Amino acid sequence: GESVGLHLPTLSVQEGDNSIINCAYSNSASDYFIWYKQESGKGPQFIIDIRSNMDKRQGQRVTVLLNKTVKHLSLQIAATQPGDSAVYFCAENPNQGGKLIFGQGTELSVKP
Amino acid sequence: KAGVTQTPRYLIKTRGQQVTLSCSPISGHRSVSWYQQTPGQGLQFLFEYFSETQRNKGNFPGRFSGRQFSNSRSEMNVSTLELGDSALYLCASSLGQMNTEAFFGQGTRLTVV
Numbered sequence: 001g002e003s004v005g006l007h008l009p010t011l012s013v014q015e016g017d018n019s020i021i022n023c024a025y026s027n028s029a030s031d032y033f034i035w036y037k038q039e040s041g042k043g044p045q046f047i048i049d050i051r052s053n054m055d056k057r058q059g060q061r062v063t064v065l066l067n068k069t070v071k072h073l074s075l076q077i078a079a080t081q082p083g084d085s086a087v088y089f090c091a092e093n094p095n096q097g098g099k100l101i102f103g104q105g106t107e108l109s110v111k112p
Numbered sequence: 113k114a115g116v117t118q119t120p121r122y123l124i125k126t127r128g129q130q131v132t133l134s135c136s137p138i139s140g141h142r143s144v145s146w147y148q149q150t151p152g153q154g155l156q157f158l159f160e161y162f163s164e165t166q167r168n169k170g171n172f173p174g175r176f177s178g179r180q181f182s183n184s185r186s187e188m189n190v191s192t193l194e195l196g197d198s199a200l201y202l203c204a205s206s207l208g209q210m211n212t213e214a215f216f217g218q219g220t221r222l223t224v225v
Binding site: 031032034036042043044045046049051089091093095096097098099100101102103104105 | 116118143154157160162167170204208210211212214215219
């Protein structure tokens with residue numbers, strides 16, 4: 001039969017604008033979260049992580065926000081650049097060693 | 113510091129055959145996890161090895177297996193290949209303690225014909 005692919009949410013932004021990518025996670029026991037960036041033909045690249053005892057963490061041009069009450073994670077990218085175009089995944093660690101559960105991903109497209 | 117290395121990068125196999133994929137983690141990392149990525153299912157956890165022992169296992173049939181060697185290098189094996197096994201297989205390495213960063217390799221693209 002015909003297979004149906006995941007329909008990735010797409011976010012299209014203008015170069016220089018800020019981007020916000022959202023993610024809902026599933027497991028209340030998860031206490032560690034990572035954002036990854038995946039470019040075509042490459043493996044996921046670590047961007048930033050956050051532990052459940054924090055609600056915000058900043059990196060270079062990126063900020064991750066964690067809301068444990070509603071099990072929501074967001075990634076903010078400041079001054080988005082064409083090189084930021086990729087698929088972004090959130091991942092949660094459900095307190096099971098190195099196992100990560102991934103979200104479906106969001107495709108970010110940056111228009112010059 | 114070298115990153116996570118996966119070999120081979122590309123493979124084409126016939127239905128019914130078996131395949132072995134290799135992953136060399138970052139030096140000092142003791143945990144290796146394997147994931148399958150497909151357009152239909154996204155990124156799905158296969159299993160994790162830590163200090164040569166399988167520590168976690170995902171919901172895949174027994175045709176998928178793995179092992180880890182004393183130098184932390186890991187292999188995964190898929191027997192009796194099916195068309196649906198066509199995917200990008202990714203491995204990730206980490207130090208192995210709870211809540212530590214996991215870094216991915218470039219993946220092995222397996223095509224089953």
